[in-house]
Amino acid sequence: MSALSISNAVKRYGLTEVVRSVSFKIDPGERIALLGHNGAGKTTLIKMILGLTPLSAGSIDVLGHSPGSTGARRSIGFLPESVAFQGTLSGREQLHHFARLKSVSAGQADELLERVGLAEAADRKIRTYSKGMRQRIGLAQAILGKPELVLLDEPTSGLDPVSRHEFYDIVRDLASAGSAVLLSSHALTELETRTDRIAILSKGKLVANDDLTALRKAAAMPIVLRVTTTPDGVEQVAGALSAKRINGQVVELTCLQDEKITTLGRVTSLGDLVRDVEVAPASLEELYRHFSSPDREAL
Amino acid sequence: MGIVAIAQLELVVARRNMWVATSVLMMALFSFVLTLAGGATAGALGVDPLTVAATSITTLSVYLVPLIALLLSFDAIAGEVERGTLALNLAYPLSRGEILLGKFLAHFVVLGFALAAGLALSAMLVIWQHGLADLSFAPLLLLYATALPLGATFLGIGYAVSALMRQPGAAAGVVVIVWLVLVVLYDLGLLGALIADNGGYFTTSIFPHLLLANPADAFRLLNMPEVSVAALASGLNALGPQTDKAGLLISLLGWPVLALFLAWIAFRRVEP
Numbered sequence: 001m002s003a004l005s006i007s008n009a010v011k012r013y014g015l016t017e018v019v020r021s022v023s024f025k026i027d028p029g030e031r032i033a034l035l036g037h038n039g040a041g042k043t044t045l046i047k048m049i050l051g052l053t054p055l056s057a058g059s060i061d062v063l064g065h066s067p068g069s070t071g072a073r074r075s076i077g078f079l080p081e082s083v084a085f086q087g088t089l090s091g092r093e094q095l096h097h098f099a100r101l102k103s104v105s106a107g108q109a110d111e112l113l114e115r116v117g118l119a120e121a122a123d124r125k126i127r128t129y130s131k132g133m134r135q136r137i138g139l140a141q142a143i144l145g146k147p148e149l150v151l152l153d154e155p156t157s158g159l160d161p162v163s164r165h166e167f168y169d170i171v172r173d174l175a176s177a178g179s180a181v182l183l184s185s186h187a188l189t190e191l192e193t194r195t196d197r198i199a200i201l202s203k204g205k206l207v208a209n210d211d212l213t214a215l216r217k218a219a220a221m222p223i224v225l226r227v228t229t230t231p232d233g234v235e236q237v238a239g240a241l242s243a244k245r246i247n248g249q250v251v252e253l254t255c256l257q258d259e260k261i262t263t264l265g266r267v268t269s270l271g272d273l274v275r276d277v278e279v280a281p282a283s284l285e286e287l288y289r290h291f292s293s294p295d296r297e298a299l
Numbered sequence: 300m301g302i303v304a305i306a307q308l309e310l311v312v313a314r315r316n317m318w319v320a321t322s323v324l325m326m327a328l329f330s331f332v333l334t335l336a337g338g339a340t341a342g343a344l345g346v347d348p349l350t351v352a353a354t355s356i357t358t359l360s361v362y363l364v365p366l367i368a369l370l371l372s373f374d375a376i377a378g379e380v381e382r383g384t385l386a387l388n389l390a391y392p393l394s395r396g397e398i399l400l401g402k403f404l405a406h407f408v409v410l411g412f413a414l415a416a417g418l419a420l421s422a423m424l425v426i427w428q429h430g431l432a433d434l435s436f437a438p439l440l441l442l443y444a445t446a447l448p449l450g451a452t453f454l455g456i457g458y459a460v461s462a463l464m465r466q467p468g469a470a471a472g473v474v475v476i477v478w479l480v481l482v483v484l485y486d487l488g489l490l491g492a493l494i495a496d497n498g499g500y501f502t503t504s505i506f507p508h509l510l511l512a513n514p515a516d517a518f519r520l521l522n523m524p525e526v527s528v529a530a531l532a533s534g535l536n537a538l539g540p541q542t543d544k545a546g547l548l549i550s551l552l553g554w555p556v557l558a559l560f561l562a563w564i565a566f567r568r569v570e571p
Contacts, residue, residue: 032570047386047571050386050389052571053570073390073392073393078387080383083384083387084382084383085384086308088312088316089308089311093308097307101300101301101304101388101391102391102392141387215459
């Protein structure tokens with residue numbers, strides 16, 4: 001059984017359709033990134049999964065339960081986009097409270113504090129925490145009691161690179177233990193290697209739902225080659241490769257995925273004129289822009 | 300289980316945020332001053348000093364108890380909406396009713412504690428001044444027992460406002476207006492109408508019900524019927540029989556239930 005199954009979910013506010021017939025599934029152990037610009041309907045979709053706002057049409061199934069039912073809530077862990085815990089409580093007090101609500105032992109909550117790296121700060125007031133530490137408390141409560149479905153709304157905003165790394169390690173462990181993870185993010189690049197599948201929402205519509213390689217293929221986005229030349233050779237290189245000059249010693253050219261090797265061959269055949277070459281496949285940002293561009297909308 | 304967990308957390312938060320200290324201090328300070336002031340006249344009039352103290356504190360409590368209750372409650376839902384913790388709480392296996400009752404329980408305990416502290420201080424002062432002999436504790440106990448539902452009513456009203464406003468700033472503004480209208484202007488309005496009516500239909504048929512309908516007035520009338528009636532409707536002795544105890548009790552005990560119910564209805568409509 002899927003951990004989460006959404007079929008033709010629609011959310012209307014008045015006449016505006018915020019979520020337009022979205023369907024996808026998440027299986028246990030899968031990590032899915034939900035991408036979309038502000039107002040694309042990510043948070044609304046998450047609220048619908050949580051049962052915080054009713055569906056206008058379609059259906060959502062959380063491990064055999066309807067959204068918002070006690071059964072569904074028992075199996076979900078959730079980290080909201082922005083949450084401010086009571087500053088006057090200590091991290092431990094706050095997490096113990098959540099543990100009580102989930103009928104999880106205080107001992108497990110303490111273990112989690114250690115897991116998210118808050119063991120030392122656990123007895124300090126949350127008021128004194130940095131943004132990253134607060135986010136860790138949020139993550140800790142979301143994975144309390146090993147929920148079967150974990151929803152993380154913008155979980156890494158405000159985290160430094162090291163914390164992000166640790167964060168995705170935790171998500172990986174969670175998924176390998178069998179939890180399904182849905183996380184939404186703006187920080188696109190970091191998702192590339194950290195998720196199994198990427199779903200892109202644009203204006204409430206699901207415009208892509210696949211792994212990164214397949215998305216690249218489908219988008220047929222050009223690969224960018226940036227060639228650094230000797231200062232004197234820049235004209236010659238630009239001419240030979242019919243590339244665009246970027247500055248006094250850098251030229252740029254693009255090619256498709258299947259032309260990559262031949263193009264690289266042409267670059268290396270220029271010998272000493274070339275000092276360095278940088279190959280950049282279509283980044284998630286570009287893919288994302290490709291899939292959510294307005295002209296695709298018409299297709 | 301959920302209710303208890305919420306109540307426990309709210310109690311800790313109320314203590315840390317100094318809400319408990321503020322409430323106790325307010326009640327204690329006013330009780331102290333009024334008891335001392337009342338003590339001076341009690342001897343001369345030959346009235347039971349504790350009754351005098353209770354009467355003074357009743358007058359004060361009509362204003363202070365609703366105020367403390369509204370201060371404790373205005374942030375309860377709007378604050379959670381703003382901090383984003385409401386969405387989180389509702390993702391847990393917790394019903395809105397449980398969240399509301401949990402908060403109510405905690406705030407009610409804070410209120411009860413502050414009231415008890417104030418009244419205990421008064422009692423101790425009176426005992427210290429007059430000794431234990433011939434003191435009647437009944438008025439003080441009645442005051443405590445009736446102030447609790449009065450406070451509970453305004454806690455409920457505070458939650459309802461908090462749920463309707465969804466922003467702590469707006470909720471704070473509205474509870475001040477609510478307090479002013481229900482506690483201060485309501486009586487002034489009635490008084491004005493009485494004077495204008497000059498003993499007519501309004502005075503005999505409508506006024507007693509309006510007086511009964513306001514929990515603050517019901518509280519006042521239960522604790523000091525003679526004084527209130529005399530003060531509010533000077534010379535209008537038509538009021539005595541109509542403001543029966545049963546009606547007052549129903550008003551005072553019915554209001555907390557109604558207010559909490561309204562708060563729950565308003566809370567159910569809040570989409571975090």
